[in-house]
Amino acid sequence: MIPETGRRRLRDLLVETGALTSDWMAAYEEVPRELFLPDVMWPDDGGIAVSKLDDPERWRRWADADVPIATQWDDGRHTGTAPGEVASSSSSAPGLVFWMFTELSVFDGAKVLEVGTGTGWCAALLSARLGEANVVSVEVDEAVAETAREALASAGRYPRLVVGDGLLGWPEGAPYDGVLVTAGVRQVPRAWIEQTRPGGVLVMPWGTHYTGQSAIARLVVADDGTASGCFSRATRFMRIRAQRLDWPAYEDYLPPGDDWPAGTRRSTAGLPVEEVMDESGYAAFDFVTGLLVPECVRTFARGPDGIQTMWLFGLGDRSWAAVYFDEGDPAASRVYQGGPRGLWDEVEAAHRWWAERGRPGHEEFGLTVTADGRQRVWLREPSSPVPLSPASRP
Numbered sequence: 001m002i003p004e005t006g007r008r009r010l011r012d013l014l015v016e017t018g019a020l021t022s023d024w025m026a027a028y029e030e031v032p033r034e035l036f037l038p039d040v041m042w043p044d045d046g047g048i049a050v051s052k053l054d055d056p057e058r059w060r061r062w063a064d065a066d067v068p069i070a071t072q073w074d075d076g077r078h079t080g081t082a083p084g085e086v087a088s089s090s091s092s093a094p095g096l097v098f099w100m101f102t103e104l105s106v107f108d109g110a111k112v113l114e115v116g117t118g119t120g121w122c123a124a125l126l127s128a129r130l131g132e133a134n135v136v137s138v139e140v141d142e143a144v145a146e147t148a149r150e151a152l153a154s155a156g157r158y159p160r161l162v163v164g165d166g167l168l169g170w171p172e173g174a175p176y177d178g179v180l181v182t183a184g185v186r187q188v189p190r191a192w193i194e195q196t197r198p199g200g201v202l203v204m205p206w207g208t209h210y211t212g213q214s215a216i217a218r219l220v221v222a223d224d225g226t227a228s229g230c231f232s233r234a235t236r237f238m239r240i241r242a243q244r245l246d247w248p249a250y251e252d253y254l255p256p257g258d259d260w261p262a263g264t265r266r267s268t269a270g271l272p273v274e275e276v277m278d279e280s281g282y283a284a285f286d287f288v289t290g291l292l293v294p295e296c297v298r299t300f301a302r303g304p305d306g307i308q309t310m311w312l313f314g315l316g317d318r319s320w321a322a323v324y325f326d327e328g329d330p331a332a333s334r335v336y337q338g339g340p341r342g343l344w345d346e347v348e349a350a351h352r353w354w355a356e357r358g359r360p361g362h363e364e365f366g367l368t369v370t371a372d373g374r375q376r377v378w379l380r381e382p383s384s385p386v387p388l389s390p391a392s393r394p
């Protein structure tokens with residue numbers, strides 16, 4: 001039985017939301033998350049550190065909350081209690097962890113490869129459910145892996161931990177029945193598919209560079225070496241190290257100074273700000289825009305004058321767009337575009353495509369990875385591929 005009220009409350013919440021199913025209950029009860037959390041941690045991947053030493057009650061409340069908790073910043077280069085720039089390791093939100101476990105469809109004796117050991121909590125839960133001989137977990141960061149190893153030992157769990165690049169999988173343990181990736185993926189490596197038996201399942205947060213959003217993909221490996229399946233819920237995950245976005249520098253797109261460069265195309269926006277900006281970060285249209293307007297990254301900023309501005313930067317070339325939204329009079333929103341692509345025009349076209357199809361949500365899309373490693377996203381059926389924007393078609 002679980003002794004602490006907080007853990008019991010979290011368990012009840014996870015059961016109520018459908019994340020924690022009966023086959024995972026024993027593992028949840030046997031493996032307390034708090035054993036895998038550091039003394040100083042950043043709940044909700046946010047800016048405020050919580051210290052076990054200074055405020056043990058608060059620390060425990062967060063440990064028992066259904067939120068992600070950052071445990072490392074900037075690949076370990078950053079120290080101290082202030083947050084760093086990029087959270088680079090964390091304990092994922094428990095609800096999401098169990099959601100992904102369910103998507104993995106494990107069975108007794110199934111062999112699982114986890115990519116992204118992080119704190120080690122998932123590896124411990126998988127070990128409790130499947131037996132530690134059936135669990136391999138790969139972590140790219142040596143210090144993170146070492147801390148996870150100690151935490152796992154304190155919980156009496158000894159799955160195979162590998163320090164290395166999880167994009168390569170771990171062929172020595174193949175074939176796997178399931179691959180669970182707990183870092184955001186932009187390009188699925190063939191290794192994961194090749195190391196999974198036909199009928200086996202890959203579960204991962206997958207997305208584009210457009211925003212930090214991913215959706216959970218569940219791909220089933222076929223005999224012909226392809227892997228295919230649907231997305232489910234939207235999420236936000238720190239990315240696989242080698243697939244992080246190398247953020248473009250503003251100066252590479254626009255020269256310094258207040259004036260727009262020669263050749264800037266000016267127009268007004270055909271969409272109001274609320275159609276393209278959702279502060280939750282989980283909007284289906286953001287996911288869709290990332291598919292239809294590839295090789296593009298978006299940011300928002302509110303200027304000192306209070307004007308909401310959206311910036312788009314092309315990753316394959318130096319195309320850019322800025323949209324100054326007029327929230328009182330959407331038709332008066334000003335658009336400035338430069339470079340070979342009309343990035344805002346592409347966003348508007350993506351919106352028309354999405355609206356014409358009834359504004360489908362994440363779960364209506366699917367992903368196929370072909371035997372030669374290409375990724376195709378489709379709507380409702382693998383035979384209905386999501387079209388690339390004309391500007392980015394090869």
Ligand SMILES: C[S@@+](CC[C@H](N)C(=O)[O-])C[C@H]1O[C@@H](n2cnc3c(N)ncnc32)[C@H](O)[C@@H]1O
Pocket residue numbers: 088089090091092115116117118119120121122123138139140141144164165166167182183238239240241242
């Ligand atoms: C969200 S955390 C994983 C959470 C973890 N499953 C847990 O239970 O705490 C993501 C982890 O993926 C790791 N990572 C990033 N890129 C990786 C790669 N190429 N191979 C293996 N691990 C990687 C990060 O260092 C980080 O620790």
